Amino acid sequence: MSASSANPAGYSIEEGNAASRNAYNWSKKTFANRTGKPGEPAQDLDGGFSNEIRFGAERLGISSDGIGTKIEVAERLNKYDTLGYDLIAMTADDLIAAGFVPTNLSNIIDVNHLDYGVVDEMMRGLHDAANFAQLAITGGEIAELGNRIGGWPGAKMNFNWCSTAIGVLHPSLAQPLSGKTAQAGHVVVALRSPSFRSNGYSLARKTLERLFGENWHEAPYDGTDADQYATWGEAMLAPSLIYAPGVATLLDAGLPLHGVAHITGGGVADNFQRVLKNGLGAVLDNLFEPLPAMQRLCEIGDLSSETAYLYWNMGTGMLIVTEETSAAAVVASLQQSGYDAQVAGYLTAESGVMLRVGTGELRYA
Amino acid sequence: MSASSANPAGYSIEEGNAASRNAYNWSKKTFANRTGKPGEPAQDLDGGFSNEIRFGAERLGISSDGIGTKIEVAERLNKYDTLGYDLIAMTADDLIAAGFVPTNLSNIIDVNHLDYGVVDEMMRGLHDAANFAQLAITGGEIAELGNRIGGWPGAKMNFNWCSTAIGVLHPSLAQPLSGKTAQAGHVVVALRSPSFRSNGYSLARKTLERLFGENWHEAPYDGTDADQYATWGEAMLAPSLIYAPGVATLLDAGLPLHGVAHITGGGVADNFQRVLKNGLGAVLDNLFEPLPAMQRLCEIGDLSSETAYLYWNMGTGMLIVTEETSAAAVVASLQQSGYDAQVAGYLTAESGVMLRVGTGELRYA
Numbered sequence: 053m054s055a056s057s058a059n060p061a062g063y064s065i066e067e068g069n070a071a072s073r074n075a076y077n078w079s080k081k082t083f084a085n086r087t088g089k090p091g092e093p094a095q096d097l098d099g100g101f102s103n104e105i106r107f108g109a110e111r112l113g114i115s116s117d118g119i120g121t122k123i124e125v126a127e128r129l130n131k132y133d134t135l136g137y138d139l140i141a142m143t144a145d146d147l148i149a150a151g152f153v154p155t156n157l158s159n160i161i162d163v164n165h166l167d168y169g170v171v172d173e174m175m176r177g178l179h180d181a182a183n184f185a186q187l188a189i190t191g192g193e194i195a196e197l198g199n200r201i202g203g204w205p206g207a208k209m210n211f212n213w214c215s216t217a218i219g220v221l222h223p224s225l226a227q228p229l230s231g232k233t234a235q236a237g238h239v240v241v242a243l244r245s246p247s248f249r250s251n252g253y254s255l256a257r258k259t260l261e262r263l264f265g266e267n268w269h270e271a272p273y274d275g276t277d278a279d280q281y282a283t284w285g286e287a288m289l290a291p292s293l294i295y296a297p298g299v300a301t302l303l304d305a306g307l308p309l310h311g312v313a314h315i316t317g318g319g320v321a322d323n324f325q326r327v328l329k330n331g332l333g334a335v336l337d338n339l340f341e342p343l344p345a346m347q348r349l350c351e352i353g354d355l356s357s358e359t360a361y362l363y364w365n366m367g368t369g370m371l372i373v374t375e376e377t378s379a380a381a382v383v384a385s386l387q388q389s390g391y392d393a394q395v396a397g398y399l400t401a402e403s404g405v406m407l408r409v410g411t412g413e414l415r416y417a
Numbered sequence: 418m419s420a421s422s423a424n425p426a427g428y429s430i431e432e433g434n435a436a437s438r439n440a441y442n443w444s445k446k447t448f449a450n451r452t453g454k455p456g457e458p459a460q461d462l463d464g465g466f467s468n469e470i471r472f473g474a475e476r477l478g479i480s481s482d483g484i485g486t487k488i489e490v491a492e493r494l495n496k497y498d499t500l501g502y503d504l505i506a507m508t509a510d511d512l513i514a515a516g517f518v519p520t521n522l523s524n525i526i527d528v529n530h531l532d533y534g535v536v537d538e539m540m541r542g543l544h545d546a547a548n549f550a551q552l553a554i555t556g557g558e559i560a561e562l563g564n565r566i567g568g569w570p571g572a573k574m575n576f577n578w579c580s581t582a583i584g585v586l587h588p589s590l591a592q593p594l595s596g597k598t599a600q601a602g603h604v605v606v607a608l609r610s611p612s613f614r615s616n617g618y619s620l621a622r623k624t625l626e627r628l629f630g631e632n633w634h635e636a637p638y639d640g641t642d643a644d645q646y647a648t649w650g651e652a653m654l655a656p657s658l659i660y661a662p663g664v665a666t667l668l669d670a671g672l673p674l675h676g677v678a679h680i681t682g683g684g685v686a687d688n689f690q691r692v693l694k695n696g697l698g699a700v701l702d703n704l705f706e707p708l709p710a711m712q713r714l715c716e717i718g719d720l721s722s723e724t725a726y727l728y729w730n731m732g733t734g735m736l737i738v739t740e741e742t743s744a745a746a747v748v749a750s751l752q753q754s755g756y757d758a759q760v761a762g763y764l765t766a767e768s769g770v771m772l773r774v775g776t777g778e779l780r781y782a
Binding site: 064067068070071072074075076078079081082083084085086089090091093103105108109110112114115116117118120121124155156159160161166168171172175176178179182183186187188190191192193195196197198199200202203210212214216218219220254 | 429432433435436437439440441443444446447448449450451454455456457458468470472473474475477479480481482483485486488489518520521523524525526527531533536537540541543544547548551552553554555556557558559560561562563564565566567568575577579581583584585619
C-alpha cells in the first residue's frame with residue numbers, strides 16, 4: 053500500500069476505481085442471463101450508482117452500499133440510533149438520483165460478537181429513517197463473524213452495516229435520469245447537507261487523531277455551530293439527510309429534472325461530472341457554505357480547499373439540473389418539503405466544472 | 418460471551434435468534450409505509466428467509482446473506498474463485514425455497530485494503546456462479562474499511578462478502594411455497610450437498626484447530642473421498658452447489674411442490690421444521706450419507722451425531738415436499754438436471770422430526 057499512503061485519506065481512489073470497473077465488467081457479462089426474461093438489466097446505466105432491472109412493465113432500480121468507517125464514531129459515542137439515516141441515505145439517494153423512488157430495503161449487519169442492545173438501537177434508528185424515507189425494510193440478516201470484524205476497541209460491539217435498496221422508476225419518467233437530456237443554460241439547484249453524510253471519514257479521522265490524539269471524539273468542538281455539538285465526536289456523528297422524499301415530490305409535481313447528482317465520496321465535482329454528458333460543463337458559483345465542521349477541520353488541520361473538496365461534500369449533498377423557468381419552483385418545492393435549497397449555478401456548453409469557493413475558484417477538467 | 422462459550426461453535430444460537438426476531442419486529446413496523454403502493458410487502462412470510470414484495474402484478478422475492486467465516490478457508494488457500502458459488506447459493510436457494518426464481522444479485526465486498534487480483538478472482542467466480550444460476554449481477558459495491566475488517570493474518574487481503582438476491586415468483590404458483598399445503602403422507606425428496614455450503618464453519622474450524630493447530634488447512638485430508646482433496650483446507654473450501662435451477666425446472670414441469678427447505682445454519686431438522694406447518698411431523702429415514710469430511714471430523718474430533726446434525730447439513734442441502742405420485746418424477750427431473758436426489762422420507766400427522774442416522778435415530782420435538 054506504499055503507493056496509496058501518499059494521499060491524505062490513506063487509500064488509493066484510483067486503485068478503488070480500477071477494481072470497481074473490473075468488477076462491473078465481470079458483472080456485465082452476466083446481464084445476458086436475463087435477456088428477454090424477468091430481471092432483464094437495462095444496458096444504459098453504465099457507470100451509474102444504481103442499476104435498472106425490468107420485470108414485465110415494472111422498471112426497478114437496485115443500489116447497494118454501506119456506511120463504512122462512520123460506524124467508528126458511533127462506537128466511540130456509544131450511540132447507534134442515527135446510523136440508520138446514513139444507511140438509507142446512501143442507497144435511497146443513489147436511487148432517486150436516477151429517478152427511482154425507493155420502496156424497499158434489505159440490510160446486513162456483520163458483528164464480531166452480538167450485543168442485543170446495540171442491534172436494537174440500530175434497528176430503531178433504521179425504522180425511524182425508513183419512515184422518513186417512506187420505504188419498507190423487507191429483508192435483513194445478522195451475521196456473527198468473530199475476528200473478521202474490527203473497530204474501536206472500547207465498543208460494546210464492532211460491526212459493519214450495509215444495505216441494498218430497491219426503487220421503482222417514477223411514473224412520470226420515460227427513462228432513468230442520467231443527464232443525457234441536459235443542455236447548456238440549464239440551472240443547477242443545490243440541496244444543503246447538514247453532515248458529512250457517510251463519506252470522507254478516513255481523512256477526517258486521520259486529521260482529528262493527528263490533532264487531538266486517540267480520544268479525539270472527546271475533544272471540545274469549536275466550529276461556528278458549536279451550540280449544536282459539545283464534542284468533535286458529536287459533530288462527526290451528525291446523520292445524513294435523506295433527500296429522496298423531496299426529489300420524489302419534485303417528480304410528482306411534474307417539474308422537469310434533467311440530471312441529479314448525489315454528492316458522496318469524491319466530492320462535489322467528481323460526482324456532478326457523472327451527470328454532465330454531451331461535453332457539457334458547469335459553473336457552480338453559489339454552493340452552500342462549507343459545513344462548519346469541515347471548515348474548522350481545514351483551518352486547524354491545515355487542509356487545502358482542493359483536498360477538502362475532493363473528499364467531502366462541503367455542505368452540498370445533492371445537485372439537481374432543471375430548466376431555467378422551473379428553477380424557482382424546484383427551490384420552493386424543496387423548501388416546502390423541509391430542505392435547504394438554492395440555485396447554485398448553471399450548465400455551460402464548454403466542458404469542465406468550476407466551483408466558487410470563498411473568494412477563490414476550483415477548476416476541474 | 419461467557420454464556421455462549423459453553424456451546425461447541427463458540428456463539429449463542431439463542432441470542433442470535435432473539436436479536437434477529439427483534440430486528441424483524443422493527444422492520445415489520447415499516448411495512449405500512451408501502452401499503453397499497455409499489456413495493457408492498459406480503460405479510461404472510463413471517464419468519465421466512467426471503468420476503469415477498471409486490472410491484473403491480475409482479476411478485477418478487479428478496480433475500481440477503483453473506484458467506485461468513487468460510488472466507489478464512491479461501492484466505493488460507495489463497496484461492497478465491499469458488500466463493501461466488503457460496504455467495505449465490507445462500508440467497509438464490511433461500512429464494513427458490515419460497516418459490517421465487519432468482520433473477521438478479523447485488524453484492525458488497527468489504528475489504529481491509531484492496532487487492533485488485535483477489536477481487537478479480539472473486540468476481541470471476543461470481544460470474545461463473547451467476548451463469549450456473551442463470552441470474553444477472555446488477556449491483557455491486559467495494560468498500561475499503563481498514564481495521565474494521567479482519568481475517569487470516571497471512572492473507573493478501575481480508576474481506577467479508579454479502580449479497581442481496583431478487584427473484585420472481587414462479588408463474589405456476591399462486592402463493593409462495595411455505596409448507597401450508599403439505600399433508601401427512603407427502604414425500605420428502607433430498608438433494609445431496611457435496612460441501613459444508615457456507616454454514617457450520619465456526620465449529621469446523623475450532624475442531625480442526627484443536628486437532629491440527631494454527632495451520633490446520635495444510636493437514637493432510639483423510640476422509641473417504643481423499644482422492645478429491647489433498648488437505649483439510651481443500652476439503653473445507655469445496656463450493657456450495659446451487660439448487661435453484663434444478664428446483665425451477667421442477668416448477669416449470671408443473672410438478673406439485675408443497676414446501677422446500679434450504680438446509681443452512683441449524684442443520685437438517687431445524688431448517689426442515691420451518692416448512693412443517695399445521696402440526697405435521699416427518700420421518701427422514703433415507704437421507705444422504707453424511708459428507709465424508711463431516712464424518713471424519715466427527716470421528717477424529719470426537720463430536721457426537723447430535724452436535725454434528727445441529728450445525729452441519731451432513732450431506733443433504735435441500736429437502737423438497739411433494740406428493741407421493743410425483744416423487745419419482747421429481748427425483749428423475751433433479752437427476753436429469755445433474756443433481757443427486759433421492760426420496761428421503763415422508764410427512765407424518767404427528768409433529769416432531771425423526772432422522773435415521775447410521776444405525777441410530779435423532780428425534781426433534
